Amino acid sequence: xxxxxxxxxxxxxxxxxxxxxxxxxxxxxxxxxxxxxxxxxxxxxxxxxxxxxxxxxxxxxxxxxxxxxxxxxxxxxxxxxxxxxxxxxxxxxxxxxxxxxxxxxxxxxxxxxxxxxxxxxxxxxxxxxxxxxxxxxxxxxxxxxxxxxxxxxxxxxxxxxxxxxxxxxxxxxxxxxxxxxxxxxxxxxxxxxxxxxxxxxxxxxxxxxxxxxxxxxxxxxxxxxxxxxxxxxxxxxxxxxxxxxxxxxxxxxxxxxxxxxxxxxxxxxxxxxxxxx
Amino acid sequence: xxxxxxxxxxxxxxxxxxxxxxxxxxxxxxxxxxxxxxxxxxxxxxxxxxxxxxxxxxxxxxxxxxxxxxxxxxxxxxxxxxxxxxxxxxxxxxxxxxxxxxxxxxxxxxxxxxxxxxxxxxxxxxxxxxxxxxxxxxxxxxxxxxxxxxxxxxxxxxxxxxxxxxxxxxxxxxxxxxxxxxxxxxxxxxxxxxxxxxxxxxxxxxxxxxxxxxxxxxxxxxxxxxxxxxxxxxxxxxxxxxxxxxxxxxxxxxxxxxxxxxxxxxxxxxxxxxxxxxxxxxxxxxxxxxxxxxxxxxxxxxxxxxxxxxxxxxxxxxxxxxxxxxxxxxxxxxxxxxxxxxxxxxxxxxxxxxxxxxxxxxxxxxxxxxxxxxxxxxxxxxxxxxxxxxxxxxxxxxxxxxxxxxxxxxxxxxxxxxxxxxxxxxxxxxxxxxxxxxxxxxxxxxxxxxxxxxxxxxxxxxxxxxxxxxxxxxxxxxxxxxxxxxxxxxxxxxxxxxxxxxxxxxxxxxxxxxxxxxxxxxxxxxxxxxxxxxxxxxxxxxxxxxxxx
Numbered sequence: 001x002x003x004x005x006x007x008x009x010x011x012x013x014x015x016x017x018x019x020x021x022x023x024x025x026x027x028x029x030x031x032x033x034x035x036x037x038x039x040x041x042x043x044x045x046x047x048x049x050x051x052x053x054x055x056x057x058x059x060x061x062x063x064x065x066x067x068x069x070x071x072x073x074x075x076x077x078x079x080x081x082x083x084x085x086x087x088x089x090x091x092x093x094x095x096x097x098x099x100x101x102x103x104x105x106x107x108x109x110x111x112x113x114x115x116x117x118x119x120x121x122x123x124x125x126x127x128x129x130x131x132x133x134x135x136x137x138x139x140x141x142x143x144x145x146x147x148x149x150x151x152x153x154x155x156x157x158x159x160x161x162x163x164x165x166x167x168x169x170x171x172x173x174x175x176x177x178x179x180x181x182x183x184x185x186x187x188x189x190x191x192x193x194x195x196x197x198x199x200x201x202x203x204x205x206x207x208x209x210x211x212x213x214x215x216x217x218x219x220x221x222x223x224x225x226x227x228x229x230x231x232x233x234x235x236x237x238x239x240x241x242x243x244x245x246x247x248x249x250x251x252x253x254x255x256x257x258x259x260x261x262x263x264x265x266x267x268x269x270x271x272x273x274x275x276x277x
Numbered sequence: 278x279x280x281x282x283x284x285x286x287x288x289x290x291x292x293x294x295x296x297x298x299x300x301x302x303x304x305x306x307x308x309x310x311x312x313x314x315x316x317x318x319x320x321x322x323x324x325x326x327x328x329x330x331x332x333x334x335x336x337x338x339x340x341x342x343x344x345x346x347x348x349x350x351x352x353x354x355x356x357x358x359x360x361x362x363x364x365x366x367x368x369x370x371x372x373x374x375x376x377x378x379x380x381x382x383x384x385x386x387x388x389x390x391x392x393x394x395x396x397x398x399x400x401x402x403x404x405x406x407x408x409x410x411x412x413x414x415x416x417x418x419x420x421x422x423x424x425x426x427x428x429x430x431x432x433x434x435x436x437x438x439x440x441x442x443x444x445x446x447x448x449x450x451x452x453x454x455x456x457x458x459x460x461x462x463x464x465x466x467x468x469x470x471x472x473x474x475x476x477x478x479x480x481x482x483x484x485x486x487x488x489x490x491x492x493x494x495x496x497x498x499x500x501x502x503x504x505x506x507x508x509x510x511x512x513x514x515x516x517x518x519x520x521x522x523x524x525x526x527x528x529x530x531x532x533x534x535x536x537x538x539x540x541x542x543x544x545x546x547x548x549x550x551x552x553x554x555x556x557x558x559x560x561x562x563x564x565x566x567x568x569x570x571x572x573x574x575x576x577x578x579x580x581x582x583x584x585x586x587x588x589x590x591x592x593x594x595x596x597x598x599x600x601x602x603x604x605x606x607x608x609x610x611x612x613x614x615x616x617x618x619x620x621x622x623x624x625x626x627x628x629x630x631x632x633x634x635x636x637x638x639x640x641x642x643x644x645x646x647x648x649x650x651x652x653x654x655x656x657x658x659x660x661x662x663x664x665x666x667x668x669x670x671x672x673x674x675x676x677x678x679x680x681x682x683x684x685x686x687x688x689x690x691x692x693x694x695x696x697x698x699x700x701x702x703x704x705x706x707x708x709x710x711x712x713x714x715x716x717x718x719x720x721x722x723x724x725x726x727x728x729x730x731x732x733x734x735x736x737x738x739x740x741x742x743x744x745x746x747x748x749x750x751x752x753x754x755x756x757x758x759x760x761x762x763x764x765x766x767x768x769x770x771x772x773x774x775x776x777x778x779x780x781x782x783x784x785x786x787x788x789x790x791x792x793x794x795x796x797x798x799x800x801x802x803x804x805x806x807x808x809x810x811x812x813x814x815x816x817x818x819x820x821x822x823x824x825x826x
Contacts, residue, residue, distance in 0.1 A: 177704060182500075182628035183781060184810055185700065198704045203826060204778035204808060 002081045002134040002143050005071060007063065007094050008038040009087035010124040011228055013255045020131035025071050027094070027260040028061040038260045047259035048231050048267050057168060058263040062094045068101025076109035081140035083112050085127050085147055087119045088194035091171050112144050114151075117194035121226035121255055121273035122156035128224065128253075129275060150275060153223075156191045157199065157215045158271035159208040163187050165266035172196060188212070209239060212272045216243055221277040226253035229270045230262050236270060243272075290438055291388050292352035296341045298483035299356060301491055303334040305482025306475065309499040313478070316471035316501065319416065319462050326471035329366030334479065336363020337376055348387040353380040353397075361555065361562050362529055362585065368472030370553045370564050371417050372479070374408050375401035377555070391438035395428035398445070408555045410546055415460025417472030424449040424480060442484045449477040453502040454620070469504050477502060503624045522591035523549065526570040530561045532581040541580075548573060566591065611708055612657035615695055616643055616665050616673075619786060621815030622692060629699045632657065638666050638692075639728075639818050645675045652680055659683045659708045661715065665695035667752070685712035687719065690752065691726065692783065692816070693824030694719035723777075724751050725768050725823040727761045746820070761788065761820035762796045769800060772825055780807055783814030783822045793821070 005023045006012070017024055026037040029047070031054055036042035042050075051058060068084070075082055084102075089095040095115045102111045116123045126147055133146045163179055166172045166189075172179065173196040178187040185201035186208035202208045216225065225247045229236040233254070240252045257269055306313075306327070313327025340359025344351040357380035360373035378401020383389050389397075402421040406412050427448030431441045456470035457463040463470055478499045485494050526549075530536070535558045542554045549567030556562050567573055570588045577583050613631045617623045618638030626634050633651045637643035652660045660682055664673040667690045677684040685708055689695040701718035703711055726749045733743045736754050741747060748756035748768035755771060758764040769780070780800060784793035790813065797811045814822060 174704070177630055180500075180628050182625040182812065183696070183700075184779075184808070200703065201700055203700065203781075206778055 001079060001137060002083055002140050003075045003079045004127060004131045004134055004143075005068075005075070005082060005084040005098075006123065006127045007086050007098075008258050009092070009094070009119055009261055010127055011120045011255045011258050011261060012124040012127060013253060014039070016128065016253065020128065020135070022127060022131050023071055023075060025063050025067055025098075027063060027092075027258075029259050029263055030059045030061065032056045036259070038258055042259055044256050044259060044262075047262060051259075051262060051267055058259075060169070060260045060263050062092050062097050065097050065100035065104050068098045069104040069106070072101060072105050072109065072111055073107045076105070076107035079109065081110050081112075083114070083130060083134070083140055083143050083147065085114045085116050085123065085130060087123055088117045088191070089115045090117075090173070090194040091119055110140060112140055114144065114147055115194070116147075116154070117151055118154045118156060118191050120156060120158070120191075120257065120261055120271065121228050121253065122154040122191055122275075124253070124255065125224045125226055125273055125275040126150045126154050153276035154273070155215075155219075155276070156271060156273045157188055157212050158190070158265065158269055159186055159188045159205075159212055160266060161186060161205070161268040162266055163189075166196070166264055169264040171264050174198060209235065209270065212270070213239065213242055216272050216274060217246055219274060219276060222247050222274050223277045224253070224275040225251070226255055226273045227271070228255045228257050228273065230257040230265065231267045232270060239270070239272070289388055290349070290390070290394075292344070292347045292349040294486075295349050295352050295383075295389070296338065296356070298486045299334065299341070299479075300338050301486035301494070302479045302482030303331070303338050305485060305494060305499055306331050306334055306478050309475075309478045309501075312499070312501050313471050313475050316468045316474055318466040318468060319413075319460060319470065326366060326368050327475055329369040330372055330472070330475040330479070333360055333364045333366075333369035333372050336360060337373075339363075349383045349389045350380075350386050353383040356380070361560065364555075364562050364564075365527065365587065366525070367551055367553060367564060368417050368475055370555055370562055371405045371408065371421070371472065372476065373562065374405040374555055375421060375476075377401065378404045391436050391441040392432050394438055395425065395432050395441055395445075398425040398428050401425070404555075408553050410542060410552055413460065415456045415458070415463060415473075416470050417476050419456065419459060420449050420452040420470070420473035420476050423452040424476070439484075439487050442480070442487055446477070446480045446484045449473075449480050450502050451505075453477045454505040457504045458506050464506070469502050474502055500624070503620060503627055505620065523566055523568040524570045525564075525566055525587070525589045525591050526573050527562075527564045527588075528574070528577065528586040529556075529584045530563060530577050530581050531584060532559055532561070534581075535559075536561050536580060544576065545573065610657055610659065611702075611711060612652075612655035612660045613663065613699060613702065614648070614651045614655065614660055615663040615699070616648070616669050617692070617695075618818075619814055619816035621813040622783060625696065625783075625812060625814070626699065629696065630702065631663075631699060632660075637669065638816065639668075641817075642666070642669050642672065645672050645679070648673055648676050649679050652676055652682060652684060657682075660685075661708070661712055662686045663689045663695040663698055663715075665689050665692050683708055685709070687712055687715045689719045691724035692814070692822050693722045693724045693781070693826075696781075696824065697722040697826060721826060723772065723825040725749065725765065725772070725821070725825065726819050727765045727768070727821040728819045729761070730757075762792055765796055765821045765823065766799060769823070769825075770803070774804060774807065774825060777807060777825050779810065779824075779826055780804070781810045781812060781824045781826075783812045783816065785814060785816045785818070785820045785822070787817075788820045796821075 008026045026040050084098050086095045098113045130147050133143045175189045175196040177198045187201045188199040189196045227236045310327035310331045314324045317324045317326040337356040337360035341355045344355035357376040360376040364370045364373040379397040382397025382400045402425040424445045428445040431444035453473045549565040551566045553564040614633045615626050615631045616637045617634045623634045632655045635651050662673045664670045670688045673686045698715035698719040730741045746761040746764040748764040756764050756767040801809050
């Protein structure tokens with residue numbers, strides 16, 4: 001069976017990854033001189049506590065080619081085909097690292113690396129779709145085709161209470177148009193062609209969440225739907241309840257923004273990701 | 278940290294506190310360095326002014342920890358030495374002169390007063406002028422001079438360092454805002470002077486320390502001062518220059534014998550641009566933009582040993598800068614032009630991404646020509662005009678017929694309507710869609726305005742005496758009273774806030790912030806579920822403009 005690999009910028013809930021046999025290569029997050037592997041050495045809760053209380057701004061690092069080679073080699077013990085799907089190459093060098101990692105492998109195994117041009121659960125939903133396809137027992141090319149078709153159909157809306165984290169991390173892209181507001185606003189960005197784009201900036205959080213709701217509702221052919229949040233599970237749940245009118249509640253994934261992504265989006269982000277049919 | 282209460286004691290600030298002021302100033306500047314880099318167009322658009330000033334400040338602060346004593350004099354001397362050794366770039370060197378002035382002014386003093394500080398700052402500004410062979414106005418020099426002048430004037434009113442610094446920072450801010458008026462290259466590039474902005478941030482940081490706001494600063498960052506004249510957003514193409522810039526050459530010269538600044542200056546004067554020679558007879562910091570850095574260094578080594586040598590190809594730096602400004606260029610291909618009274622409001626509009634602002638409003642309606650000029654001056658060929666006043670709408674409607682650009686007028690009648698319209702701007706939508714979405718957004722906000730009656734009159738059941746405060750909701754008179762705060766309160770109480778989420782109150786030029794804060798507290802208590810935000814609008818005529826949405 002084709003094995004599916006992604007990175008921890010996909011925000012796939014741990015239990016979903018486990019159930020579908022998705023291998024997640026962790027990114028690194030650093031507070032001062034302490035280095036942690038995303039979700040491995042540092043739990044999500046612990047991370048946000050540190051993000052809010054620590055005086056030092058965390059920095060993040062992509063896994064190296066060696067990390068990928070290690071994961072690929074390990075999987076190669078049980079498979080001949082690996083599909084590695086990663087966060088947009090416009091945000092990080094992970095995609096490059098994965099390509100290098102493939103070259104550094106010791107074992108022989110076919111590995112295909114794909115740039116998802118997305119991130120967070122936009123990437124997550126693509127990866128989940130790939131894993132489900134792989135479970136059907138089809139070959140690598142067939143799974144890769146499904147992924148390439150899914151990429152333009154993945155959409156993400158993220159609502160921020162501040163773009164400061166994104167700016168400091170240098171991932172703001174075209175979203176910089178919404179920076180520096182003298183009024184308190186709730187900027188909303190989407191990910192298009194691998195980059196963050198400005199969508200709008202409602203004055204109140206309630207209006208912003210309303211916008212997320214309307215965004216999801218504007219699609220009639222939703223295949224998968226996810227809500228993600230950093231530290232506000234109640235808000236995410238309330239949104240999921242509202243969205244249950246357009247998509248079965250039990251099929252809506254609720255995921256927590258991973259520490260590495262959290263370092264770039266801040267502790268109060270909430271977002272909706274969906275994959276069209 | 279507690280608020281300092283030192284109003285009564287004139288000469289009570291210690292060396293440690295002096296260091297504290299500039300340590301805080303350095304961390305404040307650090308937050309702003311990239312913004313300042315992006316403003317950098319004069320003398321060379323190389324985009325490193327903020328970084329250079331930051332490195333200079335760091336060096337000054339670091340050295341202050343090696344001071345021989347903790348008294349004010351020793352700390353100031355150490356900072357001056359550190360600044361001179363660590364100075365980088367034009368603005369960094371000029372900054373080092375301000376520290377030198379501080380060191381001179383505080384020489385021999387254990388502690389210092391507000392008056393001492395003001396005098397030292399003036400000394401520093403003077404030294405800064407002297408450091409340049411051809412001082413240019415509209416730069417950090419002007420800001421240093423005007424700020425120190427304000428400090429001196431404030432001394433007449435108070436001995437308290439805090440109030441003197443408040444006046445200084447305010448003057449620095451005004452001075453920065455005025456730099457595009459003085460220096461054409463800034464006006465063309467659509468920016469205020471980077472070095473001036475840097476100095477303002479440094480002074481503001483020091484003021485934060487004096488006010489005991491070090492904790493709060495963590496959550497805030499310095500704002501770039503908006504220009505006092507209307508500017509269009511920066512267009513990278515305008516500042517792209519054809520001619521090469523050469524090498525930025527900088528080093529510290531330690532003389533074998535006594536050095537003469539005058540002689541060095543004369544000798545290097547025709548060897549390049551932006552020459553700065555500062556220091557004393559033992560140690561001199563030299564900065565010059567030259568095509569032949571080798572000759573400069575040869576000459577210097579004939580006089581002594583050279584240290585901290587930095588030679589940078591400015592054409593490379595300039596390329597990086599162009600890239601940087603491109604990355605920051607406005608992504609929208611539709612421009613927005615807004616008529617706005619008051620600098621505070623103009624700043625709000627700019628922060629929300631408006632392409633150009635035109636000063637104007639009640640009793641100061643801009644002409645068709647002014648609106649047309651603004652429309653023509655923006656790089657985009659599709660433009661949305663937000664008149665933000667009922668009387669300006671007809672003028673704005675003339676513009677589409679006078680230009681080859683495609684222009685839509687979104688007939689906003691008030692500032693809150695204009696803000697709502699601007700906030701709903703969609704970067705992906707076309708001109709017509711944006712105009713209609715903005716129109717719709719502007720209709721969802723309620724506007725409250727409080728002003729004073731210019732004459733006695735009677736409207737409906739309301740009898741109004743001249744100079745009484747009057748309140749309007751969406752242009753309808755609803756309340757009369759003796760003071761603006763009461764009227765605002767009365768108007769807000771009368772509003773139906775069902776379904777509203779945010780109240781924004783912009784207080785005017787002639788309204789005290791403390792009064793506005795009081796009323797905001799009352800509003801918050803009355804409406805605990807609403808978000809209430811207070812903004813300095815600086816608008817004339819209207820004590821308060823509020824939006825309820």
